[in-house]
Amino acid sequence: MSEAKRATYDELLRLALERGFFFPSAEIYNDAPAGFWEYGPTGLLMRNNFIRQWRRDIVRRDDMLEIDGSLILPKIVFEASGHLSSLVDPIVQCTRCGTRIRADKYISEKTGLQVDERLSSEEFQELISKYNLHCPKCGGDFGKPSKFNMMFRVGVGAEDADSYLRPETAQSIFVDFTRLSKTMRLKLPEGIAQVGKSFRNEIAPRQALIRLRELTQAEVEVFFNPNVDLDPSKFDQVKDVRMNVLVQAAGEDFRTVNAGDSAKEFGGKQIIAYYFALLQQFYENCGFPQERTRFRELSAKDRAFYAASAFDFEVDTSLGWLELVACNYRTDYDLATHSKHSKKDFHVMDGDRGKVLPHVVELSLGVDRSIFALLDLFFIHEANRDVLRLLPNIAPYLAAVFPLVSKPELESKAATLYETLKREEFSTFYDDSGAIGRRYRRMDEIGTPFCITIDHQTAEVDSATLRERDSMAQSRVKLSEIPEKLRVLRDNQKQ
Amino acid sequence: MSEAKRATYDELLRLALERGFFFPSAEIYNDAPAGFWEYGPTGLLMRNNFIRQWRRDIVRRDDMLEIDGSLILPKIVFEASGHLSSLVDPIVQCTRCGTRIRADKYISEKTGLQVDERLSSEEFQELISKYNLHCPKCGGDFGKPSKFNMMFRVGVGAEDADSYLRPETAQSIFVDFTRLSKTMRLKLPEGIAQVGKSFRNEIAPRQALIRLRELTQAEVEVFFNPNVDLDPSKFDQVKDVRMNVLVQAAGEDFRTVNAGDSAKEFGGKQIIAYYFALLQQFYENCGFPQERTRFRELSAKDRAFYAASAFDFEVDTSLGWLELVACNYRTDYDLATHSKHSKKDFHVMDGDRGKVLPHVVELSLGVDRSIFALLDLFFIHEANRDVLRLLPNIAPYLAAVFPLVSKPELESKAATLYETLKREEFSTFYDDSGAIGRRYRRMDEIGTPFCITIDHQTAEVDSATLRERDSMAQSRVKLSEIPEKLRVLRDNQKQ
Numbered sequence: 001m002s003e004a005k006r007a008t009y010d011e012l013l014r015l016a017l018e019r020g021f022f023f024p025s026a027e028i029y030n031d032a033p034a035g036f037w038e039y040g041p042t043g044l045l046m047r048n049n050f051i052r053q054w055r056r057d058i059v060r061r062d063d064m065l066e067i068d069g070s071l072i073l074p075k076i077v078f079e080a081s082g083h084l085s086s087l088v089d090p091i092v093q094c095t096r097c098g099t100r101i102r103a104d105k106y107i108s109e110k111t112g113l114q115v116d117e118r119l120s121s122e123e124f125q126e127l128i129s130k131y132n133l134h135c136p137k138c139g140g141d142f143g144k145p146s147k148f149n150m151m152f153r154v155g156v157g158a159e160d161a162d163s164y165l166r167p168e169t170a171q172s173i174f175v176d177f178t179r180l181s182k183t184m185r186l187k188l189p190e191g192i193a194q195v196g197k198s199f200r201n202e203i204a205p206r207q208a209l210i211r212l213r214e215l216t217q218a219e220v221e222v223f224f225n226p227n228v229d230l231d232p233s234k235f236d237q238v239k240d241v242r243m244n245v246l247v248q249a250a251g252e253d254f255r256t257v258n259a260g261d262s263a264k265e266f267g268g269k270q271i272i273a274y275y276f277a278l279l280q281q282f283y284e285n286c287g288f289p290q291e292r293t294r295f296r297e298l299s300a301k302d303r304a305f306y307a308a309s310a311f312d313f314e315v316d317t318s319l320g321w322l323e324l325v326a327c328n329y330r331t332d333y334d335l336a337t338h339s340k341h342s343k344k345d346f347h348v349m350d351g352d353r354g355k356v357l358p359h360v361v362e363l364s365l366g367v368d369r370s371i372f373a374l375l376d377l378f379f380i381h382e383a384n385r386d387v388l389r390l391l392p393n394i395a396p397y398l399a400a401v402f403p404l405v406s407k408p409e410l411e412s413k414a415a416t417l418y419e420t421l422k423r424e425e426f427s428t429f430y431d432d433s434g435a436i437g438r439r440y441r442r443m444d445e446i447g448t449p450f451c452i453t454i455d456h457q458t459a460e461v462d463s464a465t466l467r468e469r470d471s472m473a474q475s476r477v478k479l480s481e482i483p484e485k486l487r488v489l490r491d492n493q494k495q
Numbered sequence: 496m497s498e499a500k501r502a503t504y505d506e507l508l509r510l511a512l513e514r515g516f517f518f519p520s521a522e523i524y525n526d527a528p529a530g531f532w533e534y535g536p537t538g539l540l541m542r543n544n545f546i547r548q549w550r551r552d553i554v555r556r557d558d559m560l561e562i563d564g565s566l567i568l569p570k571i572v573f574e575a576s577g578h579l580s581s582l583v584d585p586i587v588q589c590t591r592c593g594t595r596i597r598a599d600k601y602i603s604e605k606t607g608l609q610v611d612e613r614l615s616s617e618e619f620q621e622l623i624s625k626y627n628l629h630c631p632k633c634g635g636d637f638g639k640p641s642k643f644n645m646m647f648r649v650g651v652g653a654e655d656a657d658s659y660l661r662p663e664t665a666q667s668i669f670v671d672f673t674r675l676s677k678t679m680r681l682k683l684p685e686g687i688a689q690v691g692k693s694f695r696n697e698i699a700p701r702q703a704l705i706r707l708r709e710l711t712q713a714e715v716e717v718f719f720n721p722n723v724d725l726d727p728s729k730f731d732q733v734k735d736v737r738m739n740v741l742v743q744a745a746g747e748d749f750r751t752v753n754a755g756d757s758a759k760e761f762g763g764k765q766i767i768a769y770y771f772a773l774l775q776q777f778y779e780n781c782g783f784p785q786e787r788t789r790f791r792e793l794s795a796k797d798r799a800f801y802a803a804s805a806f807d808f809e810v811d812t813s814l815g816w817l818e819l820v821a822c823n824y825r826t827d828y829d830l831a832t833h834s835k836h837s838k839k840d841f842h843v844m845d846g847d848r849g850k851v852l853p854h855v856v857e858l859s860l861g862v863d864r865s866i867f868a869l870l871d872l873f874f875i876h877e878a879n880r881d882v883l884r885l886l887p888n889i890a891p892y893l894a895a896v897f898p899l900v901s902k903p904e905l906e907s908k909a910a911t912l913y914e915t916l917k918r919e920e921f922s923t924f925y926d927d928s929g930a931i932g933r934r935y936r937r938m939d940e941i942g943t944p945f946c947i948t949i950d951h952q953t954a955e956v957d958s959a960t961l962r963e964r965d966s967m968a969q970s971r972v973k974l975s976e977i978p979e980k981l982r983v984l985r986d987n988q989k990q
Binding site for chain 1: 518561563564573652656671698739837839
């Protein structure tokens with residue numbers, strides 16, 4: 001075990017490509033655009049497990065409502081939300097060959113300066129002149145820097161009506177809020193959740209699942225009365241949850257706090273501390289060690305345009321600290337602006353406290369990045385094998401079933417056990433080809449925690465060998481007791 | 496019960512809108528385009544249950560692989576697949592006011608004729624002249640009829656590269672086939688499945704979830720060697736499945752057949768009969784009565800351009816027979832055309848039978864239509880109540896928990912039971928407001944099969960009242976036995 005070490009980015013990518021986790025979209029065509037990736041069979045099982053855990057630890061735990069809205073929304077939604085004017089990247093175009101590139105990235109790359117993407121066109125122009133920068137392809141001069149909207153336009157119907165692919169799932173939650181508040185008997189605070197695709201026309205997509213043009217988000221918008229404290233009995237449930245916080249107030253300051261004492265770190269809002277604690281617990285239940293996570297406060301210039309305060313939930317990967325969740329305090333920004341543009345009233349009754357326009361705290365979780373981070377943290381080289389040390393609740397397959405050799409009596413018992421485990425809704429893999437050691441290695445690589453081998457002894461006494469991934473310990477278990485044994489093993493590992 | 500009758504379309508829609516099943520997208524904005532709908536909290540739970548059953552009865556039962564591909568794909572994919580030239584609607588545009596409408600629908604509507612959407616532009620022109628048809632908005636003359644491609648174009652990157660939102664999930668399965676065959680050790684026949692959004696720029700979207708611009712599909716593409724028969728032991732498992740078939744050979748001919756005797760109905764291919772039987776069983780497990788389902792053969796002119804033969808799996812709804820699943824025999828059309836366009840070899844080894852370019856049978860399932868059909872079949876008016884008679888495996892909530900009155904000791908026991916049921920992963924609803932009869936009615940309307948009321952007796956003897964939705968029978972059950980009791984009740988109902 002002393003020789004165990006984490007895999008590099010390239011090794012992780014090879015695992016992803018060769019073992020069915022993820023791979024580039026339309027890769028058989030040479031000129032397919034970057035930033036689109038597909039989930040293969042193992043990656044999808046893992047992603048579904050991750051989302052199931054999110055539903056358990058966040059959505060159901062907090063009795064949230066979950067909806068599934070359209071990916072295409074009309075222009076007016078994004079005029080109201082501000083995305084049409086504010087979700088922009090700075091670009092410059094070569095006047096000779098027409099190449100368009102990200103202004104901030106290119107200037108950083110050529111000068112080593114930290115360049116803020118929110119500089120004005122004039123400020124970009126100044127930097128380009130000062131450092132005498134030219135087109136990287138042909139050496140031509142750049143035209144005037146401009147802003148490139150990151151939403152994909154879609155024309156709807158024969159009339160080609162302006163619509164856009166949503167850049168975040170959140171907007172349908174806000175737009176649907178009046179119907180949901182009227183028909184679903186909401187009680188503040190009330191979380192509304194959504195998991196699904198969002199789209200951003202990145203100029204420079206990169207690093208596989210890290211910066212995608214088509215991504216999967218799991219978002220939660222919690223609507224609350226800003227004048228009312230959180231129910232203390234609710235807050236009490238999470239008061240001992242430990243969180244690392246990097247605050248910006250007077251320079252960077254790193255602290256480890258209990259949720260119960262953390263309200264001052266989070267702008268004095270217990271409700272924010274409460275949802276951050278749920279998020280922390282969820283990620284720990286997925287296997288992320290607390291000490292490798294943190295909530296990093298964003299300064300005013302780093303926040304999204306709709307956020308009054310914001311923290312990124314980050315995890316320490318081989319690529320550095322990586323943002324997995326954007327936690328934004330959106331105030332009543334979205335409800336107010338949709339109310340204004342639609343001329344509908346978004347106020348709701350908050351019990352006997354009267355009408356209120358709710359404020360919103362958001363947990364905007366990047367599913368793809370979380371999957372990437374799980375592989376990054378848990379794909380380990382040991383002396384004699386590669387092993388993906390995922391928790392059983394996240395691993396693509398909980399178990400594998402192998403007949404030791406190709407003999408009808410072993411294969412028939414293995415097939416019966418396999419069908420039994422499938423009926424029990426355990427994700428199970430069947431493999432009858434190659435040497436048994438090789439079959440174990442294949443399962444180690446994709447993180448299967450338990451392998452069950454049907455051998456000659458099974459034919460006689462109806463027991464099989466159960467092998468555990470991490471310890472490689474083997475024990476004999478009666479066939480009839482395997483489902484219960486797997487259940488216990490799965491539930492005993494922290495989740 | 497003699498007064499029980501099915502709800503009308505309008506009543507179904509009211510249920511959907513007022514009880515959180517589905518509602519129009521961006522409805523707060525007056526000019527939001529038609530054909531986009533959102534799933535509310537109850538509809539989404541129901542849809543997730545439906546997809547879970549599909550995974551159990553089709554994907555896992557047949558050991559298929561499931562992937563999740565990009566929604567945006569480059570133009571070359573649809574040049575190769577034929578969708579760019581063939582997925583078109585006939586339209587005409589008014590020369591005076593610019594209104595564009597579907598030519599075939601408008602001519603049908605005005606003349607009562609059956610108009611085939613595949614007529615040539617000249618044939619549409621002739622009909623328009625013959626019947627002297629003009630713009631329905633301004634009375635102006637129509638220009639020359641043309642073809643309108645139903646795919647949504649998307650421009651990717653700063654270079655605005657031509658891409659499209661996929662019109663079916665199937666194409667990523669075909670494009671990814673070489674990687675999957677190389678890395679996933681496929682063995683023919685092998686099913687590859689995908690569930691997700693697809694997009695069609697319908698000129699005339701209508702009838703809520705029936706004809707959408709953004710839809711959810713659950714597709715299966717089964718790759719097989721056309722020269723090899725299905726394993727008889729596999730076929731044997733479904734030989735007694737009863738299916739209604741409407742064949743076209745010599746006029747329409749309706750038959751009820753056993754899968755085991757049905758190969759001749761399905762072009763002599765046992766493999767097609769086998770997958771149709773799985774589909775039949777799946778829909779019956781969702782509650783559809785066999786006698787209200789049928790496989791309808793499509794004539795050559797009604798088939799999609801890639802299909803050598805095709806059957807629609809239909810269900811008898813209040814709107815008439817409704818297509819839920821398009822079952823297409825796509826031959827090697829897709830693999831051959833992608834092979835040609837990408838210059839990659841798509842042949843695979845079929846054991847010791849050598850190399851083969853697999854043929855494909857497809858089950859292209861419309862999830863939204865299936866949800867609509869479930870509400871249509873099972874939303875029933877009885878004398879004193881409305882009740883949604885969904886099976887427990889499909890109902891949004893399996894159980895509801897009510898404290899009979901607002902007293903701390905009842906509420907605390909109810910809350911504890913609610914948390915217990917959530918931990919057991921039962922979808923459970925908690926309701927403590929209003930008269931108990933009203934709470935039962937609310938659960939009847941959204942299909943909750945079991946309601947558990949915590950009453951004064953519970954405080955004394957730790958038992959509660961379990962009320963069944965359909966019979967309205969009530970019985971007392973010990974609190975500690977409720978999870979097991981619910982499990983038995985759920986599993987005993989046919990699924």
